[in-house]
Every structure is written in structure tokens, then in C-alpha cells.
Amino acid sequence: MQIYLPIADLPVNIFLLLAMGAAVGFVSGMFGIGGGFLMTPLLIFVGITPAVAVASVSSHIAASSFSGALSYWRRRAIDPSLASVLMIGGALGTALGVSTFTLLRSLGQLDLMIALSYVVLLTSVGGVMFWEGLRAMMRARQGAVATVRRPGSHVWVHGLPLKMRFKRSKIYVSVIPVVGIGLLIGFLGAVMGIGGGFILVPLLIYLLRVPTSTVIGTSMVLTLATMMIATMLHAMSNHLVDAVLALILMVGGVTGAQFGARAGQMIRGEQLRLLLGLLILAVGIRFAIELVIRPEDLFTIRETEVGR
Amino acid sequence: MTPLRLIGALLLLGVAGMAPAQAERLIVSVSNHRVTVTPNYAGEELVLFGSVEKDAQTPPTRTAYDLVVTVRGPRADMVTRRKERKFGIWINTDSRQFLKVPGYLALFANRPFDAMAAAEVQRRQQLGLNNVLLTQRVGPDYADVVPNDVFRSAFVRLQSQHGLYREDTSAVTFLTPTLFRTGIPLPAAVPIGTYEVEIKLLADGAFVTKTETAFEIVKIGFEQFVASSARQNGFVYGLVTTAMALMTGWMASIVFRRD
Numbered sequence A: 001m002q003i004y005l006p007i008a009d010l011p012v013n014i015f016l017l018l019a020m021g022a023a024v025g026f027v028s029g030m031f032g033i034g035g036g037f038l039m040t041p042l043l044i045f046v047g048i049t050p051a052v053a054v055a056s057v058s059s060h061i062a063a064s065s066f067s068g069a070l071s072y073w074r075r076r077a078i079d080p081s082l083a084s085v086l087m088i089g090g091a092l093g094t095a096l097g098v099s100t101f102t103l104l105r106s107l108g109q110l111d112l113m114i115a116l117s118y119v120v121l122l123t124s125v126g127g128v129m130f131w132e133g134l135r136a137m138m139r140a141r142q143g144a145v146a147t148v149r150r151p152g153s154h155v156w157v158h159g160l161p162l163k164m165r166f167k168r169s170k171i172y173v174s175v176i177p178v179v180g181i182g183l184l185i186g187f188l189g190a191v192m193g194i195g196g197g198f199i200l201v202p203l204l205i206y207l208l209r210v211p212t213s214t215v216i217g218t219s220m221v222l223t224l225a226t227m228m229i230a231t232m233l234h235a236m237s238n239h240l241v242d243a244v245l246a247l248i249l250m251v252g253g254v255t256g257a258q259f260g261a262r263a264g265q266m267i268r269g270e271q272l273r274l275l276l277g278l279l280i281l282a283v284g285i286r287f288a289i290e291l292v293i294r295p296e297d298l299f300t301i302r303e304t305e306v307g308r
Numbered sequence B: 001m002t003p004l005r006l007i008g009a010l011l012l013l014g015v016a017g018m019a020p021a022q023a024e025r026l027i028v029s030v031s032n033h034r035v036t037v038t039p040n041y042a043g044e045e046l047v048l049f050g051s052v053e054k055d056a057q058t059p060p061t062r063t064a065y066d067l068v069v070t071v072r073g074p075r076a077d078m079v080t081r082r083k084e085r086k087f088g089i090w091i092n093t094d095s096r097q098f099l100k101v102p103g104y105l106a107l108f109a110n111r112p113f114d115a116m117a118a119a120e121v122q123r124r125q126q127l128g129l130n131n132v133l134l135t136q137r138v139g140p141d142y143a144d145v146v147p148n149d150v151f152r153s154a155f156v157r158l159q160s161q162h163g164l165y166r167e168d169t170s171a172v173t174f175l176t177p178t179l180f181r182t183g184i185p186l187p188a189a190v191p192i193g194t195y196e197v198e199i200k201l202l203a204d205g206a207f208v209t210k211t212e213t214a215f216e217i218v219k220i221g222f223e224q225f226v227a228s229s230a231r232q233n234g235f236v237y238g239l240v241t242t243a244m245a246l247m248t249g250w251m252a253s254i255v256f257r258r259d
Helices: A014-031 A036-045 A050-074 A080-107 A110-142 A175-192 A197-206 A212-237 A243-264 A269-292 B003-018 B119-124 B150-161 B222-232 B234-255
Strands: A002-005 A010-013 A163-166 A171-174 A299-306 B024-030 B034-037 B044-054 B066-072 B075-086 B089-102 B105-109 B136-138 B141-143 B165-168 B179-186 B193-203 B206-219
Touching (some): A002 A243, A010 A014, A014 A269, A036 A175, A050 A080, A050 A110, A050 A175, A050 B234, A080 A110, A080 A163, A080 A175, A110 A197, A110 A269, A110 B089, A163 A175, A175 A197, A175 A212, B075 B150, B089 B150
Antiparallel strands (some): B024 B044, B066 B193, B193 B206
């Protein structure tokens, strides 16, 4: 059944979109991530322009992170004070990201920057995750005790001023890196159409040493906030949020996530990390190939101003 | 009617009567003046009918006519960009802006333009996609450039691929020596707005007369409502979309609640 996407200006099969939403939802439920880094590229590959894909996926991630955040909230696995400080940075970063997005779009370099960001971020993060997962698996096979590498008790981060106590996470840390992390995630999220969970969670664990009990819930609250702001700003400045597309993705996504979460419990942790690393790496490489091969048509047309 | 107006009208009639080019008159009609595009719209074809009315001034030797129908959709500014290989990757480097160019452009004729008139007449009367004025901004200047300019030809080629620009020199058929018809195909992705139709009559390689008509394309339905509210009320649209996201997330957390 074909459905016409009003903003993307494209007829698409509704079942294809539902299946994509469900597949990405399954993966995101399995790994406990938002899945934006998979959803945005998939939409681009089916022919939706990168700009519309990025803007619409932000509302889709808002939905999936809200349902996640609610269940973590009920389990008291969210640190509200840490989430608030992160959000300050997140809001600033998102605003900065959307204005960069608008600027790049007017310069005609948006698609390139989205692709480049995906290549750089996904190949590096995916590569590291894949390598770490591989080493952990090899150690497990050799029979060695898998020791989680803990960073030294005094990372440079802990020397910074403006310290604050975050009770539920039981950490005492400067607000500068917290706001900084929020800023980075907000910026990347708005430009690339990702929630940023796969960068945010490692940063919170290794840099701020947030305990695993609160890290996922808190990161979901930040993702929810940045993606809501991104949806609003993209809708107001670029008019690119396709609500019909977003709704279909949401419905598929939240359903798929439930099954993914159950499947995820059956796989061992290091195997899960290896798989996720491989997946992220693959998407990054796909974008790299797209940039290097000669495009079918060197020319593109875009409407700049409606003269009606 | 006041005497002054009467004199005016008589004068106008006199002027019209004196002009030798006004020997023929064109009478045309489009099959539908208001096309509504619904969500399952998959393109349509309008029909334009017309006749050439001769009068006393028409030279008795003139029997064969040539007709060119030009359909122009709503105008918009467009930008064409060219990719080049830089540092091993393909990026947009050069661009040209096309100012107030029609979103839909179709030229129909009864025979090839070259057979109708000399190149100079073709250019002056804008006969053919190569001769239609497409204003470009080149730095501070506004100009149309030569038809074989790479950006212009890429623009026309891409628009033609989408069925938005077309040229057909066998689309106009004469049913009798003076009665003619042509189809105006409209693709699914047709821009909404007012379409101007210009019909030019040529005889013996020279322009004789022209007339104009118009039709309108309006989109209706839920999709159009969404698209126009996104454009006009970005703030409200954003709020509604965000609320929709929160509702979906909340409902999912209730439906699939595990604890």
C-alpha cells in the first residue's frame, strides 16, 4: 500500500516503512540504544533526502526514548540532577546544531556534511567497539578472567573546578564536562539525526564514571530532551519534519524494540558489543563508499524559494 | 456608456482593425480549469481545444497554419549544483541559481520548430525548450545564457526526467485546417498553483497572433493539510509532532509494560 509522505514529497510503501521501523526498533531494543544512526541512513538509502530524514528521525527517537525513560523512571534508574545538568548543555548543543544544519543547507553542503559525519563517527566508534568486543571474546575463550578495565581513580576530568554532587549516581564531579557532553550530544543529534546513545553511554561511564544502574536511564532522558528540542527547531526553521513518516516509524519502532529487548537478554554481553560494533562500522563504511564512487548524476536541483 | 468611453472603444476597434497581424483570431478552451490532486493522484491529462478564426483581412492564399502551445507552471527559484571530485570524494562545488523559472514547462507543436520558422523567429518567440528564457544569476548579473550551457542543459534534463519539462513537436493535431487539439500531460509530482497556457499561431514562417488561457492545480486531502501547516505554522506543527511522539512513547510503555 503506497502512502504519500507530505514533506518528503514521495510515495512510499507503508509496509516497507513499518518493517524498517520494526527492524531498527528490534536492534535498538536488543542493544539498548536509540537506533537513530541506523534509521537515518536507511531512510536516505530508500530515497528520502538527508535533510528530511534527519529532521523526521528526531521525533521518532523522541518517542522511543520517552517510552524507555518512563520504564527506567519507574525503576528509579534515572539521576534527575545529572540529567538536568546534561540537558543544559544538550539544549545549547541542539540549538547550535540546528543553526549549523540550516547554514549548511543554504550552502548546499548539508548532504556532504551528514555523510562525512557518519563516516568519521561511525567508523571510529564502530571500530573501537568491534575491537574491544573481539579482545573480550578472545580473553573469554582463553579462559582468562574477563576484567573490566577501570580507569584510574583520578582522570583529568576530576581536577576541574565547579564540582557538584550527583546523589543518585553517587559521583562528585565538575559540571564542565557534564555540560560539555550534553553540548556534544545535542549538536551531533541535531545535525546527524541520531540520539547519540552509543557515544553518550561510554562517555558517561568512562569519563564521569556514572554507575551502570543509572547510566542508561539518564542518557535516555537527555536524548528525549535533545530530540524534542531538535524536532521543534527543525519544524520551525527548516519545515522538514515529516509527521506522517515519523508516526509510521514510531509505531514500527516501539513494537520492534520489545522483541529486541527479549532477544538481547539471550546473547552474552561481549558478543552483543561485537555485533553492535560491526553494525555501526558497516553503516559508516556504506557512507564512505557512497562518497568515493562517482555519482550517477553530477547535477542536482533544489528549490530555494517558492515564488507562489 | 458615456460618449468618451464610446469613442475610446471605437478607437480601439479601429486600431485593432488597422493592425495587419490581427487577421486571424484564436479561440481556445481547456477541458478542465481546476485540477484537484488527491492523495492517490497518479497524473492526468488535460485537453486543449481551439480553432483559428479567419476574417476578411486573411490573405486568401494562406491555408496552412503552425501552432505552438506553451504551458508554464508556478514560478520558483531553483538552484542547480554540480559535484566534482575533491580530495577523493564527490562534493558540490559549483552552482547556478535560476530565478523565477516555471516549475512545469511544456511546449507542444504540430511539427518541428525548425520546419516552422527561421532560427531567429524561434528565438524571439521562445519556441522550444532551447529558446525559452530561463534567467540565471551569474555573479551579480542576471541573464539567460546559451542553450548549451552545462548548468542550463543539466537543469532542463533533470526537470525532463521528472516529467516536469517537456517538448513534443507532434502533440498538436489539426482536426480540420483550422480546428486543433493537444493533450497537456500532468505528472504525479506536479507543482500546485496557476498554470499559464500561451498559444501562438504562425503562418509562412512568421508569427501571426497569440492568445492565452490558464488553469489551476490544487491539492486537497490530509497530506496537503500536513504539508501546508508545516510550511505556514512551523511552531504549532512542531508542538503537535512532539506531542504525537510523546503520546506514542507513552502508549508503548503502557502496552508493553513488563514490570
